[in-house]
Amino acid sequence: xxxxxxxxxxxxxxxxxxxxxxxxxxxxxxxxxxxxxxxxxxxxxxxxxxxxxxxxxxxxxxxxxxxxxxxxxxxxxxxxxxxxxxxxxxxxxxxxxxxxxxxxxxxxxxxxxxxxxxxxxxxxxxxxxxxxxxxxxxxxxxxxxxxxxxxxxxxxxxxxxxxxxxxxxxxxxxxxxxxxxxxxxxxxxxxxxxxxxxxxxxxxxxxxxxxxxxxxxxxxxxxxxxxxxxxxxxxxxxxxxxxxxxxxxxxxxxxxxxxxxxxxxxxxxxxxxxxxxxxxxxxxxxxxxxxxxxxxxxxxxxxxxxxxxxxxxxxxxxxxxxxxxxxxxxxxxxxxxxxxxxxxxxxxxxxxxxxxxxxxxxxxxxxxxxxxxxxxxxxxxxxxxxxxxxxxxxxxxxxxxxxxxxxxxxxxxxxxxxxxxxxxxxxxxxxxxxxxxxxxxxxxxxxxxxxxxxxxxxxxxxxxxxxxxxxxxxxxxxxxxxxxxxxxxxxxxxxxxxxxx
Ligand SMILES: Cc1cc2nc3c(=O)[nH]c(=O)nc-3n(C[C@H](O)[C@H](O)[C@H](O)COP(=O)(O)OP(=O)(O)OC[C@H]3O[C@@H](n4cnc5c(N)ncnc54)[C@H](O)[C@@H]3O)c2cc1C
Numbered sequence: 001x002x003x004x005x006x007x008x009x010x011x012x013x014x015x016x017x018x019x020x021x022x023x024x025x026x027x028x029x030x031x032x033x034x035x036x037x038x039x040x041x042x043x044x045x046x047x048x049x050x051x052x053x054x055x056x057x058x059x060x061x062x063x064x065x066x067x068x069x070x071x072x073x074x075x076x077x078x079x080x081x082x083x084x085x086x087x088x089x090x091x092x093x094x095x096x097x098x099x100x101x102x103x104x105x106x107x108x109x110x111x112x113x114x115x116x117x118x119x120x121x122x123x124x125x126x127x128x129x130x131x132x133x134x135x136x137x138x139x140x141x142x143x144x145x146x147x148x149x150x151x152x153x154x155x156x157x158x159x160x161x162x163x164x165x166x167x168x169x170x171x172x173x174x175x176x177x178x179x180x181x182x183x184x185x186x187x188x189x190x191x192x193x194x195x196x197x198x199x200x201x202x203x204x205x206x207x208x209x210x211x212x213x214x215x216x217x218x219x220x221x222x223x224x225x226x227x228x229x230x231x232x233x234x235x236x237x238x239x240x241x242x243x244x245x246x247x248x249x250x251x252x253x254x255x256x257x258x259x260x261x262x263x264x265x266x267x268x269x270x271x272x273x274x275x276x277x278x279x280x281x282x283x284x285x286x287x288x289x290x291x292x293x294x295x296x297x298x299x300x301x302x303x304x305x306x307x308x309x310x311x312x313x314x315x316x317x318x319x320x321x322x323x324x325x326x327x328x329x330x331x332x333x334x335x336x337x338x339x340x341x342x343x344x345x346x347x348x349x350x351x352x353x354x355x356x357x358x359x360x361x362x363x364x365x366x367x368x369x370x371x372x373x374x375x376x377x378x379x380x381x382x383x384x385x386x387x388x389x390x391x392x393x394x395x396x397x398x399x400x401x402x403x404x405x406x407x408x409x410x411x412x413x414x415x416x417x418x419x420x421x422x423x424x425x426x427x428x429x430x431x432x433x434x435x436x437x438x439x440x441x442x443x444x445x446x447x448x449x450x451x452x453x454x455x456x457x458x459x460x461x462x463x464x465x466x467x468x469x470x471x472x473x474x475x476x477x478x479x480x481x482x483x484x485x486x487x488x489x490x491x492x493x494x495x496x497x498x499x500x501x
Contacts, residue, residue, distance in 0.1 A: 004206035006032045007493035008486070009194055011180040011247055012214035013037075014044025014240075015156075016458025016478030016485075018163035020211045022123055023486030025170045029493055031486075032205065033172060034196055036179030036214070037242045041280075042160070044215055045239035045430060045459070046475065048278045049156030052130055052148045053479075054472030055113035059083040066118040067127055068150065079129060080143045086110055092147060092470045096314050100261070100466035104439065109464065109473070112480040117150075120479060124169075125162040126153040132345050133289075136393040143393040146313040148472030155283065159475070179242075183210065183250050183454065191254075191453035208493035209453045211485045212443070213478075216431035216459040217245025218265060219277065227262045227433060231324060236270055238284065238427040241277040247460045251435050255445045256454075260462020262433030266469050267320030269296075269331065270427025273353045285346040288424050289316055292410050293342055293392060294335035295381055298326040301364065301373030303381065308409035311395070313471030317429075324426040332367050332423050334378070337416040342392060353423040363419045382413035430474065434462035441485030455489045457481040 008024040010017045013035035024031050035042060057063050060081040064071055089110045093101050121127065129135070130151045135142040152159035167174060175198070182195040184204060193206035217223040221233040223245045252258065274286040291307045296319075298304055305322050309315050323331045335343065347354075357363040360378045361371035380403050388398035392410055400411035435443050435456045442450035458478040465473070 004193065004208060006030050006205070006207040008032075008209045008211060008489045009034060009205060009207040010211045010213060010486070011194065012044060012212070012458070013042055013174060014213065014215065014458065014478070015046035015159060015163065015475055016482035017211070017213035018160070018167060019479045019482030020213050020457055020486035020489070021172050022163065022166055022170065023483040024211070024490040025172050027487050027490035029490035031172045032207065033167070033174040034178045034180050034194065035174060035176050036246070037176065037240065039176040041240070041242070042164075042176060043157065045243060046478070047156050047160050047280070048239040048283050049159070049475060050130070050133060050284055051152030051155040051159045051475070052134070052472045053117060053150055053476050054089065054148050054470060055084065055117045055476055056086050056089055056110060057084055057114060063150065067121050068129065069121065070126070078141055080141050081129070081149055082144065084147050084149070088147070089113070092314065093473070096468040096470050097466040102463035105464050108439065108484070109477050109480050112484070113476050116476070116480045116483055119483060123163070123166045125159060127151065128153055136342070138391065138393055145393050146311040147470065148313055157283070180214065180246065180250065183254050185254055189452060191451060209455060209489040211441070211455040211457060211489050212247035212251060212435070212460060213456065213458045213482055213485070214247040214460065215240070215243030216434060217248060218243055218428045218431050220244040224428070228265055228431070229263060231329065232428070234329065235267065235324065235426045235428045236274050237277045238268070238270060238286070238429045239278040243430070243459065247456070248434055251443055251454065251456070254451065256443050256451060257436050257446045257448070258433065258462070259436035259444070260433045260464070261466040262462070264432040264465070264467050266317050266429035266432070266465070266474070267324065267426050268316050268429060269319060269323055269333070269424040271351065271353050272330065272423045272425045273351060274427060282349065282351055285349045286351070286427060287346055288333055288422050290335075290343040290347060291319070291333045293339040294333055295378070295407070295414060296331050296333050297369075297374060297377055299328055299330045299369055301369050301377050303377055303405060306405045306408055308399070308407040308411055314468070316471065318468045320426050320428070323424065329425045330423070331425070332369070332421045334363070334414060334419060334421045336414045336419050338412050340420050347422060354420065356418050356420045358417045358419075360419060363421055367421055367423065378414055381407070382415055385411045385413045430459045432462065432465045434460040436463060437461055437481070440488035441481060442488070453492065455485040457485040
């Protein structure tokens with residue numbers, strides 16, 4: 001092979017790609033990052049996130065060592081920050097995916113989560129506890145819950161800025177407005193670069209290895225219908241409009257094997273007024289994640305999920321799909337004065353679809369649903385609520401039973417007016433199906449062989465998430481698999497790691 005200008009081309013400039021680029025550079029590679037979006041739209045879905053990470057740790061003292069290094073003792077004294085061990089991470093992932101998550105990928109993700117968070121910190125990403133969204137104040141202390149306890153300073157936008165800053169410091173070249181269109185391959189089947197499309201047309205750029213980290217197909221309505229099913233073309237997209245499945249398609253075109261849950265995706269309750277794609281100012285605040293504190297009804301005034309089935313982090317994704325299955329993809333979340341003060345920040349933005357009324361019938365009229373139907377639902381629910389020790393920071397077992405569906409936790413009657421409702425639809429976050437990788441991030445072909453020179457990381461890798469997803473795992477998986485793909489791509493490019501054929 002003649003010596004190309006770059007050892008490694010990384011396709012995409014979201015979290016997974018930037019981690020891959022930094023790791024490849026650390027391992028000695030000359031790296032080019034190609035990003036389809038313009039500089040003004042940079043950061044991919046990662047930009048739109050809260051920047052929350054799920055990782056293995058043994059509690060606050062452990063995390064303060066090399067992650068929350070800026071935290072003062074006075075702040076630490078006011079926090080109850082439960083550990084998150086390997087077994088708990090594994091069981092959570094397997095519980096929500098019904099045991100379908102690929103054992104090898106799950107093991108790599110979990111075992112590398114702790115060192116990778118420290119690596120991010122070492123590379124300049126700063127973190128803070130996720131006070132606003134993952135803690136409740138109980139008796140003067142912030143109790144963290146649900147397994148996602150830290151976020152990047154500045155959320156996803158902050159995360160992307162930190163990573164881009166690091167790329168600049170270590171000399172990584174980034175081209176914006178440069179979308180990879182096709183993979184180049186030689187007669188031995190080795191990937192030798194990419195064809196790029198920019199404003200000036202097409203250009204072939206050679207490299208010894210390519211890392212695909214350019215997202216799933218959530219922003220491609222044709223692929224959504226083809227793989228997720230009828231109606232998904234109508235879902236709103238929560239993040240970037242640029243994740244149109246290009247990386248997956250390019251790899252399939254040269255014989256990569258499809259892997260994972262192609263009919264599944266991450267989707268959530270999303271304000272019905274939200275635009276078709278993510279808004280770079282509102283970010284993830286169109287989401288409405290406080291439904292465990294109230295009830296959710298469809299346009300017929302009927303409940304359709306157990307809002308208190310588990311912590312929000314473990315149900316919000318499958319409930320996005322449940323809303324998709326309701327008439328007109330419409331739902332209303334209803335709260336009363338006992339809980340409305342506990343709603344997350346995202347309920348207080350000005351772009352919110354909110355109605356309020358002194359009676360349930362009045363609320364129904366404002367929601368344009370049948371007042372009798374809603375009053376019947378609320379009365380049945382209130383009558384089913386059993387007394388108990390209400391505590392929103394734990395699975396408190398305060399349940400509404402004898403109705404269908406039940407509410408398994410946090411079931412307070414909705415009887416303290418004024419009543420407040422928020423109208424939501426489904427917002428799609430990212431797709432679960434994608435490419436199959438080996439332990440080094442090498443993309444697998446239809447004969448279960450590694451395609452030489454081709455690596456992948458992030459959303460476009462299949463096999464980790466099936467049907468549901470534990471919150472905070474997307475960024476962690478992007479970082480873990482991105483870092484690994486970058487390192488191995490660099491080693492491969494430097495001739496240290498030719499894959500067995
Ligand atoms: C609103 C929202 C909130 C979220 N909150 C969280 C959270 O708090 N915690 C968490 O863990 N996860 C969260 N997620 C999920 C998380 O965003 C993803 O799991 C993760 O960011 C995916 O990273 P990625 O690098 O694979 O993809 P992305 O960050 O989407 O990056 C892909 C990049 O590839 C580029 N691209 C696409 N096609 C091409 C092409 N042909 N050539 C070149 N470039 C291309 C895109 O423009 C994009 O910049 C959230 C997602 C959204 C949308």
